[in-house]
Amino acid sequence: MKSYLKVAVSLILISLLIYNIEWGALADNMKTVSATSILIAFTILIVQFPISAYKWQKALRIHGLAYTFGFLQKILCIGFFFNNFLPTSIGGDAYRAVKTMPKEGYKSCAVSAILVERIIGLVALLFLGLVGGVITLQSEEIPIVVYFVTIGLAGTFAFLVLLFILKLGYLAGFLARLKRIKKLEILTHNLGLIYRNPKGLANIFTISLFFQLLAIVAIGVLFDALGSEGDYARYAIIAAIVGLAGLLPISINGIGVTEGAFAVAAIQLGMDYNQAVIVAFMLRILVVPLSLVCGMVYLVDSRKPGAT
Numbered sequence: 001m002k003s004y005l006k007v008a009v010s011l012i013l014i015s016l017l018i019y020n021i022e023w024g025a026l027a028d029n030m031k032t033v034s035a036t037s038i039l040i041a042f043t044i045l046i047v048q049f050p051i052s053a054y055k056w057q058k059a060l061r062i063h064g065l066a067y068t069f070g071f072l073q074k075i076l077c078i079g080f081f082f083n084n085f086l087p088t089s090i091g092g093d094a095y096r097a098v099k100t101m102p103k104e105g106y107k108s109c110a111v112s113a114i115l116v117e118r119i120i121g122l123v124a125l126l127f128l129g130l131v132g133g134v135i136t137l138q139s140e141e142i143p144i145v146v147y148f149v150t151i152g153l154a155g156t157f158a159f160l161v162l163l164f165i166l167k168l169g170y171l172a173g174f175l176a177r178l179k180r181i182k183k184l185e186i187l188t189h190n191l192g193l194i195y196r197n198p199k200g201l202a203n204i205f206t207i208s209l210f211f212q213l214l215a216i217v218a219i220g221v222l223f224d225a226l227g228s229e230g231d232y233a234r235y236a237i238i239a240a241i242v243g244l245a246g247l248l249p250i251s252i253n254g255i256g257v258t259e260g261a262f263a264v265a266a267i268q269l270g271m272d273y274n275q276a277v278i279v280a281f282m283l284r285i286l287v288v289p290l291s292l293v294c295g296m297v298y299l300v301d302s303r304k305p306g307a308t
Contacts, residue, residue: 006252013256037225042286044218055207059117062200063109075099081294112190124208129240132233144268226275234269241265
């Protein structure tokens, strides 16, 4: 999708969100937000940085790549800056992949490590959303939650069936034939590394659960500060839906899409529209100072001799 179209989508969605705000109630909502709640949410965003670097380090090790935590933290920070301020030129994940590509062997291992980290992170978020959905259905039957839980349980069952089939070796012949296809050599090599490291995958999943729990807490702290009638089970569902919406490559850095997902999910869950929009925009704003700090890190790093 062309960059100017993504900009247009972001502007249209943000405009629609602002147009539907109840301005009379907005001031009352904002009065309830304390500096303490904002500080807690901001602190959580900061704490997520080293956690993210640590799980990325684990993913790289699965692929036989060893980098120091400090180096990965720096590269992750710079990639975060690119994602938020240079979304149309250099993607943060692309920068991370380039900086961790091995000089020898399969360079695709760096890309595969990022994909593993991203996918497991999303799975962890969806799992927490599923748990939140099951808890919510114990007290109230909400259509969107019913659909989410049904699809989630079906996906979980299909995944377990696939693992069972792989364990029994029914796909061994098929996988062996894939390995003999030269064009798929890179893919089968990376998949082999991943398949042979279940413990490493489990570690990344555990770290990702903690990471996503913190994200849900940040959302919950801001909602609670606004006097929301929601609970953390609902906040987990909102986070999962927003995470899925963020995958849509139709806007600049998800601007408008994630905020819209916040609003739609909150309304479907019986929560206040104004509060959902406020939380979504506050989270977006809180990211700005962190991105600027990471931009300074990039500026300093790029001036070092031999830096690229």
